[in-house]
Amino acid sequence: MSRTTFDVIVIGGGIAGISAAAEIARDRTVCVLEAEDQLAYHSTGRSAAIFIRNYGNAVLRRLNALAHPALAGETRAENVLSQRGELLLALDHQMDALDAYMAGTDTIERLTAQEAVDLVPVLRRDQIAAAVYEQDAQDIDVDRLLQSYARALRAEGGEIRTGQRVKALARKDALWQVTTATGTISAPTVVNAAGAWADALAALAGLPGVGLQPMRRSAVIMEVPEGLAVDSWPLFGALLEGDEGWYAKPEAGRLMISPADEDPVAPGDAWPDDMVLAEGLYRFEQMVDIPVTRPSHSWAGLRSFVPDRTPVLGLDPLAEGFCWLAGQGGYGVQTAPAMATLARDALSGGIADAGLATALSPARFR
Template sequence: MSTADVIVIGGGIAGVSAAARIADHARVVVLETEAQPGYHATGRSAAIFIRNYGNATLRALNAASAPFLEDPGEMAEGSLLSPRGEMLIAQDDELDALEEYAAGATGLERLTAAQAVELVPILRPEKIAAAAIERDAQDIDVDRLLQAFARRLKALGGEIVTGAEVQEILYESTAWRVETQAGTWTAPVLINAAGAWADKVAALAGVPPLGLQPMRRSAALLPAPEGYEIAHWPLFASASERWYAKPDAGKLLVSPADEDPVEPHDAWADDMVLAEGLYRYEQAVTVPVTRMEHSWAGLRTFAPDRTPVVGFDPMAEGFFWLAGQGGYGVQTAPAMADLAAALCLRQTPDLPPETVAALAPVRFRTL
């Protein structure tokens, strides 16, 4: 049996980044079921940083994460971001969705249909009732981000244990005991960063679940439209999230933007869902989809109010939630890691009190 100050269950970007921040002041071990960190949602991210993505709490996290992503200092060489842009296009029945997105947004520029087609020449102008672009949206180098935090964690004496599927969790006296296939660890603080499995981990620990719901998000990689140079196209999407497309290493990534409730599992794309989404995408462009080179899916896990959950559970001593990141986990990881570290180390968070309160799990508890 090994001891630590903090056990983190889950080796995605949330768990690894939080562990790296906590390791400055405490002994931390990360327990990951898979053979490598970042296997599930982190490794299947759309890898885009959009400042205006999400509700007010998420936008506050986006803003707080931006400085680190732009300049990670000694943790990584150069920025973790690169230019991309995000353009939303609306048909007549999507105008309200575009206006809702624009409410409270910063740096959003309205476009005519002609201007939208100038940026992405395969779009059908007659299908565009309105458009807007956030030019400051940027690609995220997700692997470099994850590895930067992993290196930091290990340099500070922390540990990432893979192949460590959790089998039993017990609270004994003043510490949590976690038994896994790779060994047993004890610590007074247990961070539940298990992504789609976070409610199941809580149940295993005897902690009431929060109602976290994994949602499948599918994607396909298509050949670049023949005759077009797509490298500098922005991510372009339906304003009501019926589909989105993004240049990716010389190919075009297209997603139906599905959110189908599923049980936690190693996700794969549903052929029918993918076909329906590609059809919706085809209606907006002049180039038909003739073949698909690869497809996959990931799970985006949402709390009932679609806001992440970060904080100690008032019903279980030392049990800390870092879950429900939805589709925002990678781009908000730096800010949520700092918050998790501050709360676990009993320090004052840098985030505004109203943001901290909006993330706290107590909002789901009737005490």
């Protein structure tokens, strides 16, 4: 007979939920409930899978730095990183934005147009005003990271239950009652790691949301001309995202190309928009001297942000035992080890760094 009572129930089986559950399970009984039939089906499984230390706002850059030792295998058993590099290209009207991007960093190198072409030979030198290069950007083996946390969770006696979409969530007699199609389990604490569905899950618990907005991010895989060796190239792309954005990343002798789109969508199984892809490929084509061929396949994922674009982590002041772990945007994989440790701290007396605790707390929306 399946166990029905735990110390903590984590709702969401992406990298955020699984990593946090593994950390929390070190001293508590934990069950992860995942709505889909497999882990990491949505955002985690469709990530660009790269660690960029200077990606995001000041809080996110702190989280990136905190996460790196675990990703590099210094504080965990496995190194899931490999060398890649990131090259961002600025047009004439983007020089102020380039200066702002470099502010407060010491690991980014400013390059000339020719130096950018030396790194990625297909770039059109005449289109580049300047560039920045982060040599330490690294590929992340996302599946290896996810599975290492899942193994660690199970080794501590934690459970993972897939195909368990939450239908009801209510607190009774100091316990959260979490109901799925197969029954109800309970725990004093729930962790809301439901990704794009985090606000909807809060609503089930009778709580206001945190203004979470899922954004679609699309990508294609494109063949390159025969004989063109791309695997040693860095990830390269436009300095800005949105209507001016695109980036490309080598993938097994081909290029993964994204329009760097951020289109607001409802939570769900994301699909790319053909027009958005076409516009992004056009922007890519203007910057390179290779032809854009028909993509072999395309896909889309969700990146969910709150208004200040800083993740939400901590106990909700409006409900005992309800912990948020949401709003990671496009930073969820690379910040997962740090967020997982902080989630455990939040449930075990609080996050020691008061400034970080305040910046992440859901109380800022209350």
